[in-house]
Amino acid sequence: MTSILKPPVIHPSLPKNALGLTRRDYEGAMSTLCAGCGHDSVTAALVQAFWELDVPPHRAAKMSGIGCSSKTTAYFMRQSHGFNGVHGRMPSLATGANAANRDLVYVGVSGDGDSLSIGLGQLCHAIRRSVNLLYVLENNGVYGLTKGQFSASADVGSTSKKGEANEQPPIDPVLLALSLGATFVGRSFSGDKAQLVPILKAALRHRGFAFVDVISPCVSFNDHVGSTKSYRYTREHYESLAPVDFVPVRQEITAAQDAAVTTVRMHDGSLVRFRKTDDTYDPTDRDAAYAHVRKHQEVGEIVTGLLYIDEDARDLHALNHTATTPLVDLPYADLCPGNTALQALQDEYR
Amino acid sequence: MSGVNDFAFKMATVNGTGSASANGLLMQAIFRMGIPVSGKNIFPSNIQGLPTWYEIRVSRDGYTARPEAVDLVVALNTGTYAQDVAAVRPGGYLVYDGSWPLDGELLRDDITILPVPFGQMCVEAFEGDRTRTLLRNIVYTGTLSALLDIDMAVIEEMLKEKFAKKKSLLDANFKAIEMGYEYARKQFSCPLPFHLKKMDATGGSIVIDGNTAAALGCVYAGATVGAWYPITPSTSLMEAYKDFCERFRVDRETGEKKYALIQAEDELAAAGMIIGAGWAGARSFTSTAGPGISLMEEFIGLAYYAEVPAVFFDIQRTGPSTGMPTRTQQGDILATAYASHGDTKHLCLYPSDPRECFYMASEAFDLAERYQTPVFVLSDLDIGMNDWVVPRLTWDDAYVPDRGKVLSAQALEQMTTKFSRYLDVDGDGIAARTLPGVHPKGAYFTRGSGHDKYGTYTEDAAAYQEVVDRLARKINGAARAVPAPEFHLQKGAEVGIVSIGGCHAAVLEATHRLKAQGIPADYMRIRAFPFDTPVEDFLRRHKTVFVVEQNRDAQLRALLTLETGVVRDHMIPVLDYGGLPLTAQRVVDAVVQHVHQGTAV
Ligand SMILES: Cc1ncc(C[n+]2csc(CCOP(=O)(O)OP(=O)(O)O)c2C)c(N)n1
Ligand code: SF4
Ligand SMILES: [Mg+2]
Numbered sequence: 001m002t003s004i005l006k007p008p009v010i011h012p013s014l015p016k017n018a019l020g021l022t023r024r025d026y027e028g029a030m031s032t033l034c035a036g037c038g039h040d041s042v043t044a045a046l047v048q049a050f051w052e053l054d055v056p057p058h059r060a061a062k063m064s065g066i067g068c069s070s071k072t073t074a075y076f077m078r079q080s081h082g083f084n085g086v087h088g089r090m091p092s093l094a095t096g097a098n099a100a101n102r103d104l105v106y107v108g109v110s111g112d113g114d115s116l117s118i119g120l121g122q123l124c125h126a127i128r129r130s131v132n133l134l135y136v137l138e139n140n141g142v143y144g145l146t147k148g149q150f151s152a153s154a155d156v157g158s159t160s161k162k163g164e165a166n167e168q169p170p171i172d173p174v175l176l177a178l179s180l181g182a183t184f185v186g187r188s189f190s191g192d193k194a195q196l197v198p199i200l201k202a203a204l205r206h207r208g209f210a211f212v213d214v215i216s217p218c219v220s221f222n223d224h225v226g227s228t229k230s231y232r233y234t235r236e237h238y239e240s241l242a243p244v245d246f247v248p249v250r251q252e253i254t255a256a257q258d259a260a261v262t263t264v265r266m267h268d269g270s271l272v273r274f275r276k277t278d279d280t281y282d283p284t285d286r287d288a289a290y291a292h293v294r295k296h297q298e299v300g301e302i303v304t305g306l307l308y309i310d311e312d313a314r315d316l317h318a319l320n321h322t323a324t325t326p327l328v329d330l331p332y333a334d335l336c337p338g339n340t341a342l343q344a345l346q347d348e349y350r
Numbered sequence: 351m352s353g354v355n356d357f358a359f360k361m362a363t364v365n366g367t368g369s370a371s372a373n374g375l376l377m378q379a380i381f382r383m384g385i386p387v388s389g390k391n392i393f394p395s396n397i398q399g400l401p402t403w404y405e406i407r408v409s410r411d412g413y414t415a416r417p418e419a420v421d422l423v424v425a426l427n428t429g430t431y432a433q434d435v436a437a438v439r440p441g442g443y444l445v446y447d448g449s450w451p452l453d454g455e456l457l458r459d460d461i462t463i464l465p466v467p468f469g470q471m472c473v474e475a476f477e478g479d480r481t482r483t484l485l486r487n488i489v490y491t492g493t494l495s496a497l498l499d500i501d502m503a504v505i506e507e508m509l510k511e512k513f514a515k516k517k518s519l520l521d522a523n524f525k526a527i528e529m530g531y532e533y534a535r536k537q538f539s540c541p542l543p544f545h546l547k548k549m550d551a552t553g554g555s556i557v558i559d560g561n562t563a564a565a566l567g568c569v570y571a572g573a574t575v576g577a578w579y580p581i582t583p584s585t586s587l588m589e590a591y592k593d594f595c596e597r598f599r600v601d602r603e604t605g606e607k608k609y610a611l612i613q614a615e616d617e618l619a620a621a622g623m624i625i626g627a628g629w630a631g632a633r634s635f636t637s638t639a640g641p642g643i644s645l646m647e648e649f650i651g652l653a654y655y656a657e658v659p660a661v662f663f664d665i666q667r668t669g670p671s672t673g674m675p676t677r678t679q680q681g682d683i684l685a686t687a688y689a690s691h692g693d694t695k696h697l698c699l700y701p702s703d704p705r706e707c708f709y710m711a712s713e714a715f716d717l718a719e720r721y722q723t724p725v726f727v728l729s730d731l732d733i734g735m736n737d738w739v740v741p742r743l744t745w746d747d748a749y750v751p752d753r754g755k756v757l758s759a760q761a762l763e764q765m766t767t768k769f770s771r772y773l774d775v776d777g778d779g780i781a782a783r784t785l786p787g788v789h790p791k792g793a794y795f796t797r798g799s800g801h802d803k804y805g806t807y808t809e810d811a812a813a814y815q816e817v818v819d820r821l822a823r824k825i826n827g828a829a830r831a832v833p834a835p836e837f838h839l840q841k842g843a844e845v846g847i848v849s850i851g852g853c854h855a856a857v858l859e860a861t862h863r864l865k866a867q868g869i870p871a872d873y874m875r876i877r878a879f880p881f882d883t884p885v886e887d888f889l890r891r892h893k894t895v896f897v898v899e900q901n902r903d904a905q906l907r908a909l910l911t912l913e914t915g916v917v918r919d920h921m922i923p924v925l926d927y928g929g930l931p932l933t934a935q936r937v938v939d940a941v942v943q944h945v946h947q948g949t950a951v
Contacts, residue, residue, distance in 0.1 A: 029795075058790040061630070074795050074807075081786035082795040083629055083656075085622065086648050092577075092614070092622025097786070099575050099610040100632035104787045125615040177861055222609065275853070323606040327574040328785070332751055335572040337598040338865040339745040342570070346742055349556035350382065 018054040026051045028075040033068055036238050038216030039138050043075045045193050046107065046136070048098070049200035053248065057128060060105040061097060065090040065119060068145045069111035069138035069216070088119025089128035094112040094133050101326040105204060106133040112144040116152035116171045127180045130208045132315040135202065137211070138172050138190070140218035141229035145229075148221030159226035174307060177211040178290045183313035184210035185289065186306045189234055190217065194243075199306050202272045215302065225256035225287070229296040237297050241281065241305025247271040266311050274306070283309050355385050355410035357544035358417035359498070360803030361424045361490070364400030369426075372487030373404035374511075374737065376494060380408060381557050384549040388855075390415035390736050390931055394676040396584065400604040401430045403856055410549060414703075414738065415856035416931040419506030421438055421544055422497070424900065431697035443542060445493060447486075464538055466493050471529055476522065481772035485526040492530025496841055499541040501548065502531065528813070555741055560733035561637070563704035563743070567711025568635055569598060572751050573661070577623035578611040579642060582675045582732040584665035587637040606865055617642035621649035621660075625934055628660040630652070630797060631754040631785040633715045633751070641672065645690065652723045652726050652798040655821070657772070657783065659718035659754070661711075662686075663727045665734040668819040668929040677929025678731035680851055684907040687879055689827075693818060695825045697832055698726040698879040699892050702854035705740035713833065718751040719859035721828050722783055730852045730900075732931040755782040760790035769794065771805035772817055794940030825880060832878035835885055840870040845941060848871045848921070850906050853898050853932050853941060860937035879909065886914035894944070898937055 014022040026047045031040050057079035064070035066087035069255065073082045082191075085093045094108050111247045115123050115137050126133070141154045141174035150158075153173065154166040177185045184206040190194040196214065203210035215234050217223050223230045228237075262274040275284055277289065282288055289308040323330065337345075353360075354386035357675070363369035370391065386409050394400035407417045425434040425446040431453065440460040440603055448465025457463065460901050465491035468489050486733075505527060513520035534540055538832045548718045564585050568576070578588045592611055598945040599608040609628075627634035639747040643664055653660055669681045670673035684700050697717050699710045710727055718725040755776075762769065762784065772781045784792030794805045802813035803820075838861060845864075849857040854875055861873050874921055889895055889910065897907040904923035911918040924940040926932050 007854055014612065044732065056790075058793055059787055063626075079790045079793045082783075082797075083626070083791050084795065084797040085625075086652050086798060089618060089649065091617040091624045093626035093629070095612065095619075096575060096577065096623035096626025096628075096634065097630040099577075099612060099624075100627040100630035100634070101787055104630075122619055127621065167355075204516045266848075317610075320610055321605060321607050322610055323601070323608050327608065327610060330574065332572045334608060335574065335599065336570050336749075338746075339747050342566075342743060342745045345566075346556045349558050350380075 014035045015053050019269060020058060021051065021057075022271040023047060023051045025079070026057060026077050027077045031098050032090060032222045033077045037221040037331060038140060038214075038218070039069050039072050040052040040075070041190040041193065042138055042196070042214050042216055045196045045200055048078045048193070048197050049146050050103070050206060052197070052199055053204055055105050055204070059103070061076075061249065063090050063094040063097065063106060063133075064107040065110050067111035067143070068115045068218070070114055071108060072138070073107075073109050088114050088117070089122055090114070091119065091122035091131070091135075095129060095131050096125055098131050098133065098316065099322070100203070101325045101328045102132070102322065106131075107204070108135045109131065110135065110137050111144070112137060112141065112151040112153040112173070113141045116173060120152075120171070124176070124180055124189070127177060127182045127209050127211065130183065130313060130315045132207055132209070132317070134210045134212065136201045138211045138216040139173065139213055139229070140216050140222055141227065142218050142222040144218045144221060148279065155228040158228040159224075160222055163226070172293070173213045174293055175290060178286060178293070182211045182308075183208040183310040184213070187213045187215070187216045187236060187302070187304045189304055191235065192238075192240075192304070195240060195304060198244045198246040200271075202244065202266070202306060202309070205248075205266050205268060205270050206311075206333070207248070208265050208315045214335055234302065237300055237302050239303045240276065240302040241292075241303055241307065245273040245305045247273060270311065272306065283307065286310075310326060351632060352421045352544040353839045354545060355408055355549060357421040358405060358407045358419065359422035359424070359494070360405040360420050360437070361400065362403050362404055362427045362430050364429070365393055365396060365400055365402040365488070367487070368484040369404070369487045370403065372491050373406070375505070375508055376491055376500070377737060379500050380406070380546060380550050380731045381555075382504045382508070383501050383546060384552050385546060385739070386410065386412040386551050388736075390416055390732065392930065393676050401427050405514075410551070412551065413855065413859045413934070415934050416694055417861050418933040418935040422443050425896065426486070426490065426836040437468060437817070443638070445490070445853045463545070466490070466533055466537075467528070468530070471533070472526075473921060475525065475529060481522070485522060488523050488526035489530035489887065492527040492643050493534045495527070496531045496534035497538065497542050497545070499547070500543040502527075504773050542859050546827055552739060555739050556743070557737050557739055558704045559706070559735055559737050560585070560701065560704040560707040560729050561587035561665065561721060561735060562590040564637070564711045564734075565594055565705040565727065566743070567708040570745055571596045571633060571712035571715040573633040573635050573715060574609050575612075575624060575627035575632045576609070576636065577614045577620040577627075577634070578636050578638065579614050579620050579644055581639045583667055583735045584637040584663060586643070586735060587665065589665055591715060597708055600812055607804070611687060617645040617829060618649065619648035623661045625649055625653045625658050628658045628718070631756070633661075633719070635661035635663065635715075637665060639665050639667045640685070643682055643685055647690045650696070651694055653724045654690065654694045655694065656796050656798055657722040657781070658796070659719050659722050660724050661714045661727065662724055663711075663729065666728060666730040670926075674929045676731070678852065678900065678931060679927055679929060680728070680730060680853070680900040682728060682926070683850070683899070683901065685907060686728060695880065696724055696726055697825070697828050698728055700728050700851040700877055701733065702875065704738045707733065708743050710833065717828065717832065719754040719833070720752050721780065721824060722754060723825065725865055728851060733852045738896070755780055757784050757792060758791045762791040765791055770803060772801065772803045772820070774803070774820050779820050779827050827882040832880070833879055834882065835888070836875040837888070838873040839873075840865060841874060842868040843872040844893050845869060845871040845945065846888060846895040847871050847889070847898060847937070848895060848906070848910070849873070849898040850876045853900060856932040856934045857898050857937055859934035861942070863894065863934060864941055867942065869941060871941065877904065881910070881913050885910070886916060889914060889916040894939055895921045896924050896944070897900050897921045898932070900926050900932060902927045
């Protein structure tokens, strides 16, 4: 449990966002995770991203499954509704909620056990359906909450705390998402807030399923020598792709054409600017993204960054042709055909 | 005994050959002649090539239960000849395809055998194997029209409606009908002693199956989110919902849909979707059968404990496991009443016919939202998939959905204390809820993990118990709000019969027959769970109580034993679980046997 209690009084000089809210207004209950747990850093990045994007907290909905990672939706945005459901099934809850009310900003937080084992099917199908949702997978290679069993993302040869080596090949969530057609795919590290926050912001603005895999070490069960998901190993094998800046629509600046920057315009007019480190990388080319991740994986490097983005994607509601007014806001009179129609209809049942 | 407008006949065919629509045509024609009729399709879990039967019962008195004796069998499936010949009651009739001779062993001298060369006639009159196969059904429809005196004008009118846009098909169908009709008129003395005579008893009725009616109920109740995974016999409910929505819920100008229907990857996901939607404030529902309910259990417990409304239609089929997917049963009574691990208990509604499916569907949404909990509507294959003649449905245009205690933005704005999700302010066990996105003051964290009355995580014994005790009060309190039992009482009755759902038609008929035999019986039809006090009173009031249901383990009796103070052995189970709809005689026999045993002792 993190031992620092948050001061009850808010300092008047804290910076405010466009809604007049401070970062504190985007925090939640006190975390009960182990001190140093990567998940707490992801929580902090989410606070930052939501605050910077000026999302009214009550217009966001936080969805999660079960696990240490899934608990974290309680630790940010206390003024948002949260739904901590059952293990591995957050995508279906999020899909249903989104179907009912398309106007909320949905964020789902999951773990590698929650997403890649018990919930693998739901994850895949939420991607297929293009549910408008930021899906954060806090990936630590183990089941934290049940005390350290290997998860499906554990690398071959990675050892458990007791020294046992994993021999089963891992499921790489990023390759999975790319191959299933996810329209926004990123990977980052809980220890790199500078990279993570802009990715989360762009993901929140993406219309469709935005998948962000975050390596988030478990200090209690998977941070030892021999683990490939420890802080140390991750730092040593970290291959940052192209740092991104997220430029919200209202801040849009007509920057001078810069050869070192690739810009992707999002559906709402916001910009994602990729500072190029590798001239050949194209974040809008799915196959190239896949090949890039594979190539580095083969030499033991973990590629991070905003890997792929498709802003022409159609989300669940576009595919379904759902009313633009959220279904929950449609008046009953619009939904019930009435008795006259019922009588006319029944003439066909004779 | 059979007579005019009082008999039963059945067609034995092979599925995938087009017989279903011919059989439906026959049933509907009788309905249009104003005569009460019921039709039951007994079909295989297969797409093509396995035996299928369609039983039609004509009853001037309006009885709709499955007939025990069949007066006439149309045997068109050589694979089941033996069984079909044996099914004819002594003195009855058998029509078979005389293109090929009937095996000598199958001949019976206590019935009249009428060969009609259907196959041969079709080969001579039509081109192409598929056309011949399809039209053979229409030829036997013509033969039956002659034998049973079905009004040919009605049949022709129906064919015209059906093939309005396909002139060539209409002509072929007319030709086939005539052929079958003329052949019978020439060869046999028509009509048979039992036959049809126009009545005026179906004017205010419609022909509809329970799944269609339930889907219509969902549309009328204002349900906007449906999620499902295909499974017999529930599939047609969602398909009907889609059809109705395409008709009533699509904006003509923009093409926008005022509903979301999601075919999920499995039933777990379907349950999650409707719970997510219910949490967000939509009226949401799924339809499934037993195997789906099994998969949904974990989520059902979440909805119960976190108090999220959602409606589950369980169109029961024969279990356990895959069981007999195309046969009926009432095997999920216990599985739904206490679905999911831990202490749970759910509101269940038990419609007995398609009409009740319609009304109970809309009632289910009101109850789910008022009590913020899953509600099950337990139909079955017989109700859900077979066509029933039921009185016309009406909708009260003054109806306002009961959304339960949902705090509005205004109410939240004016709130001076902090909103707490699970506080029992009114003392009725029901706490107010808030919907996401409405107001910052309404935010709370919904969880399936232990929580106190404020919605905060807890592992404290007293705080946990306080919440689950309130839940028990809430659900038990719903006993007075769910549909009350229906009573059919008789003077001087010492015998009480209790039944449920799709058994109703047979049990009601049985009570009439018992009365005629000098055994007056009171009948209580359970319409919902949890049970209110009248249920227990009925059980106590009768010296002998029979509980009639369609499962092996007397699940309704078990539920009555658990939930009332009445001891198990006070209730005599009458069980029928072979997968076919119940017959009245089954109930009569059980009661008579017991009563006579009793007097002998
Ligand atoms: C149906 C079900 N099975 C098992 C569990 C036990 N369980 C709780 S969390 C968890 C694994 C969580 O792992 P992960 O998603 O990686 O989260 P982490 O704790 O590592 O963040 C398991 C197996 C459960 N809650 N529900
Ligand atoms: S067990 Fe691991 S994942 Fe769970 S809180 Fe502790 S460090 Fe984090
Ligand atoms: Mg994990």
